[in-house]
Structure formats: structure tokens, C-alpha cells
Amino acid sequence: MGKRFYFFIRYLPDDVDDGLLAGRCISILHGVLSSEQNDIDGGIGVAFPQWCKESLGRSIAFVSENQQHLEQLKQQQYFKVMKADNLFDISTVKAVPTNVPEIRFKRNQGIAKCFAGEKRRRLARAKRRAEARGEAFNPQLCELEREVDHFHRAFMTSKSKETKFLLHIQKDINIAQRSSQYSQYGFATNDELEGTVPDLKIVIPLF
Secondary structure: OOOOEEEEEOOOOOOOOOHHHHHHHHHHHHHHHOOOOOOOOOOEEEEEEOOOOOOOOOOEEEEEOOHHHHHHOOOHHHHHHHHHHHEEEOOOOOEOOOOEEEEEEEEEEEHHHOOOHHHHHHHHHHHHHHHHHOOOOOOOHHOOOOOOOOOEEEEEOOOOOEEEEEEEEEOOOOOOOOOOOOOOOOOOOHHHHHHOEEEEEOOOOOO
């Protein structure tokens, strides 16, 4: 596979909501990838160089095999404004060094099903379906608990639907094979997309 490139954004204020800022940065990527007015057709992955047990970290990075696509992404107005206001430090686009380990950040949509609000919606839907079939509703069959691996949240807003939602993000390590298959949010998924990114905590001078 070809050479890859990256740029990173560091959040400068001392007191920041990393989930909120990450969500806004991811929304910019999603908007660019969804727009018909640009020539960026995907292949940009999201990474969190300072990911830890407590948070996503005070930085976000974008990775692609196409250097020009990253340059275009960097020029989005939101990034320019945040940098001008001394809220973001944005790096130049750089080549990823060779022999950097691969990791994976994936969006796990199944995590939402574990929370109370989503469970209520699922139970209500199951009840309606059972009643439509003329069957007795047994909520115990719907309340299967599941164990969820460590994750963090990014807070998103859908401009088209004017709704707020969460991205539940997990990190996988010890990845054997590199992949550039990402969703329009820049992540791998549980099934089809296996996009990986370099472990940038090794190469970015953030600490």
C-alpha cells in the first residue's frame, strides 16, 4: 500500500470538553465527505493520539493516502476560525513514518442499545410488534444484558435532521493488517469497514 499522510489538531484551552470538540471536528469531515461540491470521495480516517482510559484526549488527527484531500480538509472554515481564535493548534500535513503500529478506532452503534433510553424505545417497539401479531408481550426476552468493552463518546449534531446523537467509539490494538476502509465519519465499523490508522501517539509531539 502507498504512503499515508496526516495532520492533527490540538485543543488549546485548559478546560475543554474533548467529546464535544471531537464531535465538531468529525462533523466537519462528515460534511465534506457528504458534499457533492468537492472531489473528496472518502479514504480519510480519524485517530485520537492521546486516547486514554478517561477520555478521547486533547487532540484529534486525520489520516489519508491522499495528501491533497487532507489539505482540502484543513481549509474548512471552522478549522480556520478555531485556529484564529487560538482555540486550536493545527499542524501541517505530514507523511506517516514507516513501521508505525496499526490501530483501529471503530464506531460501535450497538452500544446505544445498552442504555436506558434506547432500551425503552426498543421495548416499546417490541410491544407494538407483538400486539400487531396478536401475541403476548414478554419484556424479559428483550432485556438481555451485554458486556461492553471500553468506549468514549463524541457528541454530534445532524444538520439535515436537526437532531443530536452520540458516536460510541472504541479502540482496537494489535492490528495485523492495514486497511483504508472508513465510514463517512472516519471510523471502522463492527462489520463491513475495517479501516485502521497509524498509532500517532508515537510520532506526534503532543506531551
